[in-house]
Amino acid sequence: MGSLRNRIVWIVVVALGIILTSFLAVTRQEVNQQNMEMTRNLTEQIIEAKSAQISGWMDQRIAEVQVLTESELLRPWI
Amino acid sequence: MTRIKPYMRAFDAQHDDAFESFGICDEEGMMWISDDTVIDIRDREYFQRIQETGADFVISDPIISKSNEEPIVIIHHRIFGVEDKTSGYVNAAIRLSKLSELASEVVVEDGQGWLVDGSDHIFTPTQAGYEVTELEAFQTLGAAAVRDQQGYRVEGQNGQEGRLFLAPLKSVPGWQMGIVISEEAMAAPTQKLITSLMGLGGGILLIAVFLVGVIISGIFRPMNRLTALIEQAGAGDLSVRFEEKRRDEIGRLGERFNWLLGQIQDLIGQVKEKEKEKQRAEMTALQAQIQPHFLYNTLDTIQWKALEHGADEAADMIQALSKFFRYSLNQGKEWTSLENEVQQIRNYLFIQKIRYEERLQFEIDCRADMQWEIPKLILQPLVENAIYHGIKPKAKGGSIRIEIYEEARRLEIAICDTGIGMEPMALRKLRESVAGDGESLGVGMKNVQRRLQLVYGKAYGITRILSGSGGTRIELRIPKRGGQG
Numbered sequence: 403m404g405s406l407r408n409r410i411v412w413i414v415v416v417a418l419g420i421i422l423t424s425f426l427a428v429t430r431q432e433v434n435q436q437n438m439e440m441t442r443n444l445t446e447q448i449i450e451a452k453s454a455q456i457s458g459w460m461d462q463r464i465a466e467v468q469v470l471t472e473s474e475l476l477r478p479w480i
Numbered sequence: 481m482t483r484i485k486p487y488m489r490a491f492d493a494q495h496d497d498a499f500e501s502f503g504i505c506d507e508e509g510m511m512w513i514s515d516d517t518v519i520d521i522r523d524r525e526y527f528q529r530i531q532e533t534g535a536d537f538v539i540s541d542p543i544i545s546k547s548n549e550e551p552i553v554i555i556h557h558r559i560f561g562v563e564d565k566t567s568g569y570v571n572a573a574i575r576l577s578k579l580s581e582l583a584s585e586v587v588v589e590d591g592q593g594w595l596v597d598g599s600d601h602i603f604t605p606t607q608a609g610y611e612v613t614e615l616e617a618f619q620t621l622g623a624a625a626v627r628d629q630q631g632y633r634v635e636g637q638n639g640q641e642g643r644l645f646l647a648p649l650k651s652v653p654g655w656q657m658g659i660v661i662s663e664e665a666m667a668a669p670t671q672k673l674i675t676s677l678m679g680l681g682g683g684i685l686l687i688a689v690f691l692v693g694v695i696i697s698g699i700f701r702p703m704n705r706l707t708a709l710i711e712q713a714g715a716g717d718l719s720v721r722f723e724e725k726r727r728d729e730i731g732r733l734g735e736r737f738n739w740l741l742g743q744i745q746d747l748i749g750q751v752k753e754k755e756k757e758k759q760r761a762e763m764t765a766l767q768a769q770i771q772p773h774f775l776y777n778t779l780d781t782i783q784w785k786a787l788e789h790g791a792d793e794a795a796d797m798i799q800a801l802s803k804f805f806r807y808s809l810n811q812g813k814e815w816t817s818l819e820n821e822v823q824q825i826r827n828y829l830f831i832q833k834i835r836y837e838e839r840l841q842f843e844i845d846c847r848a849d850m851q852w853e854i855p856k857l858i859l860q861p862l863v864e865n866a867i868y869h870g871i872k873p874k875a876k877g878g879s880i881r882i883e884i885y886e887e888a889r890r891l892e893i894a895i896c897d898t899g900i901g902m903e904p905m906a907l908r909k910l911r912e913s914v915a916g917d918g919e920s921l922g923v924g925m926k927n928v929q930r931r932l933q934l935v936y937g938k939a940y941g942i943t944r945i946l947s948g949s950g951g952t953r954i955e956l957r958i959p960k961r962g963g964q965g
Contacts, residue, residue: 406700407700410696411692411693415685415689418689422684426674426681429677433670433673433677434667437670438667441669441670445588445589445645445666449647449657449659452586452593452657453586453648453649454650455586456579456582456586456649457649457650460649461651463499463574464539466495467570468536470502470572471558476484476504476568
């Protein structure tokens with residue numbers, strides 16, 4: 403820390419460090435907040451899409467059963 | 481019925497992957513199943529529900545198959561007969577394992593899907609670590625209420641935090657698909673972004689430090705070079721020069737450094753030159769000292785010869801002259817005691833007295849410490865002036881009185897003569913000359929004044945010159961100060 407050169411380098415490093423740390427802290431805060439909200443929305447959409455897939459599978463099964471109920475073969479039984 | 485059974489069995493065989501079994505149920509709730517068993521389903525919730533609601537079909541909550549104990553879900557579909565009247569029901573049992581498989585195939589981040597029925601019972605395996613059914617909110621509010629708070633915060637068994645998401649299955653009213661994603665997994669992209677930002681920030685910091693280092697080195701390199709040159713010059717090498725041609729502050733500093741070194745070299749040259757001159761002068765003085773010795777010896781010889789021939793007055797005069805010369809030289813010393821100075825002036829006046837006889841009278845009144853050190857030959861030039869310009873031109877001659885006394889740690893000296901005195905104009909010019917303003921008059925007096933003021937300052941030396949028809953009075957002032965050899 404003795405020489406003038408080292409003193410200037412230290413001052414610049416400390417000043418830049420403080421500025422960058424503050425910038426990163428604010429960015430982190432903002433990104434965390436906004437990104438988490440976005441991630442939540444995206445996840446919600448994905449899960450709705452996946453549930454629609456299962457729902458679709460169930461619809462197919464229901465349709466198969468419906469087809470069975472409409473079969474002519476069941477008429478004599480009736 | 482006989483025709484239907486093979487058809488139903490074939491249908492069952494075709495759809496074995498998803499369906500556990502098929503059955504045909506009459507309006508009273510008696511159901512034939514494709515494995516040839518007949519069961520009564522009148523008290524089943526789904527049977528009662530289809531009766532009550534009149535819906536085309538209903539889907540039951542998960543139940544255990546009575547035929548093979550397998551967990552199943554029933555699709556109970558109405559069979560429409562003549563004029564769309566219900567003539568029976570088709571009962572299709574879906575394997576719960578198939579639904580579990582479908583749900584578990586839903587993977588988002590580290591979460592795995594599961595299904596919850598209309599009674600808020602989770603009927604497929606939930607992902608490890610989260611006991612969602614034990615959640616107070618899940619139990620008290622119900623799955624639908626929890627769903628409305630998308631991203632409901634839950635805590636895992638290991639303390640890890642997670643978010644619960646629920647989405648309804650549109651084809652099965654009341655059913656929902658759920659999934660819990662850990663906070664860590666959800667935050668991972670954000671964390672990655674922040675890590676990248678931190679890396680970028682660190683990189684910028686490193687680059688900035690590097691650039692600052694380079695810039696500062698650029699500034700300090702010539703400064704360090706200049707410092708090294710100063711140290712080199714300090715060690716005695718004055719030939720060094722700052723050679724860089726720069727137009728900035730360092731360049732100007734270098735120029736001034738070079739100029740200073742030049743000045744120092746010039747001064748050293750001058751000092752050396754003076755030293756040489758001094759040595760030459762000392763050599764000359766040493767050589768000159770040889771001549772006075774010869775002079776003193778010769779004067780002694782003449783004195784003895786004069787005494788042998790009875791010329792006592794001549795002998796005294798020679799002795800006085802010899803002493804005068806000895807004092808004048810004073811072994812090369814600049815300073816002498818007041819006692820020696822007074823003795824010197826006595827010798828001088830004694831010689832002059834022999835010359836001018838009765839025309840010259842003198843008196844020395846000394847009331848001061850005789851050991852007082854003063855520059856030598858202060859009085860003689862002034863007394864000489866008094867004789868040559870005051871007494872000598874006066875036919876009757878005159879007297880010289882020298883007063884020496886101490887006052888307030890100062891030596892006050894007055895040389896008074898009763899000679900012809902000076903005209904006012906000449907007096908004014910003399911005063912100006914002594915003050916150093918006018919033309920050079922009274923060389924001896926001016927010389928005394930210059931010597932005294934060099935030693936003691938402007939406040940001392942010849943302080944007053946008075947003159948009139950009655951004679952002239954010159955006053956000197958010298959401060960009390962130890963001799964400087």
